[in-house]
Each structure stands twice: as structure tokens, then as C-alpha cells.
Amino acid sequence: MTNVNNQRPLYERPILETAFYPSYKHLIQNDQYEEWGGYTTLASFASEGQEYFSVRNACGVYDICPMLKYRISGSDAERFLNRLMTRNIKKMLPDRVVYCVWCDDNGHLIEDGTLFKFSETEFRLCCAEHQIEWLLDSAIGYDVDIEDVSTDIAALAAQGPVSCSVLKKMGFSGVDNLKPFQLAVFSQLGFDVMISRTGFTGDLGYELWVNSSDAAALWEALFEAGKSRGIRMIGSTALDMLRIEAGLIMVDVEFMSCFHTVRHLREKNPFELGLHWLVDFNKGPFIGRQALLKAKQNKPQRQLVGLDIDWNKQADSALIYDSKDCSRQIGEITSALWSPVLKQNIALAFLDAPFYEGNKSMWAEVYLHRECLWERKVFECRVTPKPFYSPERKSLTPPEDL
Template identity: 50%
Template sequence: MSSQGLAKEHYEMGLKKTPFYSRQKELDIMNEWHRWSGYTVPNVLNDVTFEYFAIRNSASVFDITPMAKYRIKGPDALDFMNRLLTRDMTKLRVGRVGYSVWCDDEGMVIDDGTVFRTSENEYLLCAQERQLETLKRNALGFDISFDDVSDDIAALSFQGPLTCTILKKVGFEGIDQLKMFDLKEFAFAGTTVMISRTGYTGDLGYELWINPENAGDLWDALFEAGKNYNVKAIGGDALEIARIEAGLLMAGKDFSPATSTVRPGHAKSPYELGLDWLVKLDKGVVFNGRRALIQERNKGPRYRFVRLDVEGNKTACSAYIFDRQGGKTIGHVSSAAWAPTAKKNVALGFVDMPYGEVGSTVWVEIYYQKELRWNRRWAKAVVMDGPFYNPERKTLTPPEAV
């Protein structure tokens, strides 16, 4: 059959450009881009080091338009969210944002994301990957409507210690009163922009959500207000360092979504991801995976999520974890980086239970290339209690005046 007139497969379609693409392209000198949910987005625009330090020392702008976004509304919106997610959604007030996960029937995590309660019966669910089929399956019997608004909302992650100062200069009066995980709508250029005090860097920061047709004006306003504050556009490589330094998980990197794992046992539960605080078994309603999670709570998880302080300066990318040098393999590293602000060689990973208690020592086998030759070294690693980097300014309200 001729393919003429048939819908193109995703791999035959050209990459889409976000409303911020032209602004980013003007600043790009590296020409290193990748695909994210059908959009082309930068790995780095100028220099990874400069972009990283913009996150920690001034202000950084990262395009998060490709995120999956779903608007869920109706009389049963709360009941639906409580059925879908593991946390107790009755505790999420209007004007607040919550982080959560959702699971399959075996209690394995499908994805994680943020939930914005924009009104009494309306939510915005944001995730890294598309979740339309999951929503369709769970919507049966609920009086709700849901729409994929991924392409209808342009979004920026604005992170760093000077972000509040710059936003005030743009004219967002009262932005300094937003607490962590608050959200509020502000007037801007004849429309509105929703601003949430959220982010993926473990630092002071905000996310800005706006109509695509007004996206360029918002970008220009941030850079004009921040021209004396060294505001920089950044790519995904700098963000990757910051999120590892903050000890934050990434789907597809630290865990395989349950809907895409091929081999049994390769998906992970919230308990195995160190997210047991998100599982509310006693919230009074049945939610996806609850029965399996009750069994796991009683029996104990298979793995433990660990944050490792690795000796030396050779990053432990894709390393195996051992109970001692040359000993038993007990786990693996999923993400690793040199953390410039924490000044640590850090790694995220998973070990078999009962290994990996806080304060314990494990070993990692590191391979690194130098002048086209592969080298191997053993390094001790200490299991840390909490993030490697967790500044007070992240939660301070109002943020410190600059």
C-alpha cells in the first residue's frame, strides 16, 4: 500500500521548535541540540561551566515547553487525582503545587511529576513524558474532562539566587511573598503568566507558564530586567549537574518508567526510589498500586536509593557498586557528576537491601578515558543523608534582598 496520504510516523516528522527557539538560537555558539518530546532543545548554548554557575550564582533560563502538560477538570477532579496519584490530594490546596508519582497495579512507578491545583475543580499535571494513555485508562467512571495542553503552554524554568530580584524588576509585584510550591497568576503584556515557586535545581527558583504567542515578550522582559545580573540561557547539560548535586531523580536516567521496561523486575517502586514519603496508604481511598505497595511495605523493598560522596575527582558514571574493593556486586550508579558548588564527586544509585545505610561505606569501580586509553580505579564512597546541596535560600520567604 502506498504511504502517500497516510499520517507520518513520529520518526518521519521534523522536530518542532518551541516559542523560545529563535531567542535561544541567537545565543547559541555550540550547535548541540537534542530531541525532547518532539521538540529540539539545547544541550549547551555557550559553555556548560558558565551556564551551571548562572544557576548557583545569578539567574538561569531553561526552556521547559516540551514538558507534557494535562489540564484536568470537573466535579470529580479531586477524586480522580486521588485515584491516580500515591499522595493524599485532599491536602493540596488551591494555589499550591505538589510533587507526586503514579504507579501501575504492581506498585511500580510509571512516572513522576508536579500537580498544580489551579482552582477548586481543576488541576494541571506536568511530567517529563507523555501520559495521555494512562489518563484515559484511569478516567473511566469519573465526571471529568482532560486535555493535552502540552503545545498550548510555553514555559521557562528561571533558577538562581537573583531570580526573585529580576522578577520584581519585570513588574511581578508580590512575587517575593510566594512560598516554595506556591503558584499565582500575574498580569503581563496584556495577558497573564502563571508563576510557581518550583524547579529542578534544588535552589531558589521559579517556573513561568504563558501563552505561546506571548512567550517571546516574556523572554525579552527577563533578559532586559536581568541585563545587569548576568542572567544566562542554559541547556540541559548544566541542569543535569545541578539536579544531581541536589540529589533529584530523573525518569529514564535513574529509573525506567514501568510502562517501558522490558525485563521483569527492572521497574522500581516509590519505596525503592526513596519516595516512601509520597505513599499515603491510609488516605482513605484506593489508588493504583495500593495493594502491591502494602505488601511491599510489610515485606520490605528490594533496593535502596543512595546518594554517594565518592572519593577523588573521577566521576563514577555507570559504575557498579561493591560491598568492598573487589568484593560482591551490590548495586549500580545511575547518575554521577562533579558537583562544583558542593565541591564533591557525587553519584546517585541503587544498592540491594540491606546495604546502603546512611554513613556506611561502599566501593565503586570507575572506568575513565585519558588520551584514548581506558583506565580503572577503585574509589570509596560514603552514603549521604539527604542532598549534597541544599541552601537555605531555597525555602526562605521572602528571599534575601539583592
């Protein structure tokens, strides 16, 4: 590992700013900062409602610089990743992206993320938590180089029904031909912009990746092209609403990495999160395979499902019971949302077997803080399929020209 002992002592450095921060700083109207991996980020810029609707209606832009990015290269890169991931990486075509999860030997979930394939010997892994130690230790015996390139690469997510049109207007001709989870490099701006049709919103959307030094130019071009199309920076509050509607899980909310669980049996496996489709037992050996095979023989004791709650107030942190008198707890809500597009009270929840199968009735116990008084309410709820919201435009290629 290279010694990076050339930086100023930490206390002399203020909290880090992302490569785009100077560009969008003037748009901040709220004092809603939050730290993400040591970076100053925004929970909302001005109005979380407006930000949310910019994605469902026009184009919302989210700064994803603090995500961790690892360059994985070398002659064994594909073999290495195929052992690391529960998915079959060998089936992956170049210039594609897949959503994937990885587990430890016990089949306990470590993290989820997206894997970009440039060639058989060159990949990029993008995720939210630091993985360098696991990646390096897993690389023992492989001809593979692993490098943390997080600060070298800056990235923005441009999401929403007009996102494709905005990108085309920027000059990225052919971007409309990108299928979901496909990527291509465009150089019309005078520097390389890698665009992948990916996102965390369940809508039509793209993620734009550039060298950090080109970040300001990219931002200017994007907002210039989008200014007449209702483009907006969005904060994490809006993003959270969008991902819940899309039924996407989040680390430290729906699951905790087995790297961080202190208590015994708090680890989760992919099946409990409903991610059966990400585990391929036919691809040959991979880390955690034996444990997951065993786990698959039995139904999970608990599983993550979508819930629909009979009421109109968000059921944050609610406990779920098998009856209205709340005597036996059978689960709890991890994420909850009153969905503005669906006009539906939705949630992601962990339920015990057999309740997650959906044919039993259940009740959510919700505590509401109303004018400095806490009120307890109990409402019936039911299991409902995820994603809650999945517009056709998400997968339409080429997207509608707006």
C-alpha cells in the same frame, strides 16, 4: 478524542522548535543540539560551566516547553487525582503545586511530575512522558475531562539567587511573597503569566507559564530585566548537574516507567527510590495501594541513595562492590557528578540491602578514558544523605533582595 488530522505530513515538518526558540536562537554558540520529545533543545548554549554557575550564582533560564502538560477538569477532578496519585491530593490547597508520583495496580512506578491545583475542579499535571492513555483509561467512571495542552502552553524555568529580583524588576510585584510550591497569576505585562515557585535545580527559582502566543514577549521582558543581573539561557547538561546536587531523580536515568520496561522485575516502586514520603496509606484507596502496602511490609531489596566517593573524578556508570577486590557487586551508580559548589564527588546509586542503610563500607569501580586509554580505578565510597546541596535561600520567603 478529537481528530487532529489537520496538520501537514510529518516529513514536511522539520524537527519542532519550542515557542521560545526563535527568541534565544541567536545565543547558541555551541553545536550541541539534542532532541527532546521531538523538539530541538540545547545540551549547552555556550559553556556548561558558566550555565551551571548562573543558577548557583545569578539566574539561569531553562526552556521547559517540551514537558507534557495535561489539563484535568470536571466535578470529579480531585477524586480522580486522589485515586491516581500516591499522595493525598485532597489535602492540597488551591494555588499550590505538589511533586507527586503515580503507580500502576502493581505499585510499579509510572512517572513523577508536578501537579498544579487551580480549584477543586481544575488541575494541571506536568511531566516528562506521555500519559494520555493512562489518564483516559483511569478516568473511566469519573466525571472528568482530560486534555493535552502541551503545545498551548509555553514555559520557562528561571532559577538562581537573583531570580526573584529579576521577576520583581519585570513588574511582577508580590512575586516575592510566593512560598515554595505556591503559584499566582500576574498580568502586569499585559498578558497572563502564571508563576509558580518550583524548579528542578534545588535552588531558589520560579517557573513561568504563558500561552504560547505570548512566549516571545515574555522572553524579551525576562532577558531585558535580567541582563544586568547575569541572566543566561542554560542547557540540559547544566541542569543535570544541578538536579544531581539537589538529589532529584530523573525518568530513564534513576528509574524506567513500568510502561516501558520489557524485562521482568525491572519495574521500581516508590520505596526503592526513597520516596516513602510521597505515599499516603491513610488517605483512602488509590491505584497500587494494596501492592504498595505489601511492599512496605518488607524492606526494599534495593534502594536509591546518595554516595560520596573518595576521589576527584566523576564516577559515571560505576559498579559498586562490597570489597576492594570487587568480587561481589552490590549496586551501581545511576548519576554521578563532581560538584563544583561542594567540591565533593557525589553520585546517586542503587544499592542492595543492607548496604543502602549506610553503615557498611563499599567500593566503586570506575573506568576512566584518558588520552585514548581506558584505566580502571577502585575507590572507597559511603552513603551520604540527600540532597547534597540545599541552600537556605531555596525556602526563604521573601527571598533576599539582590
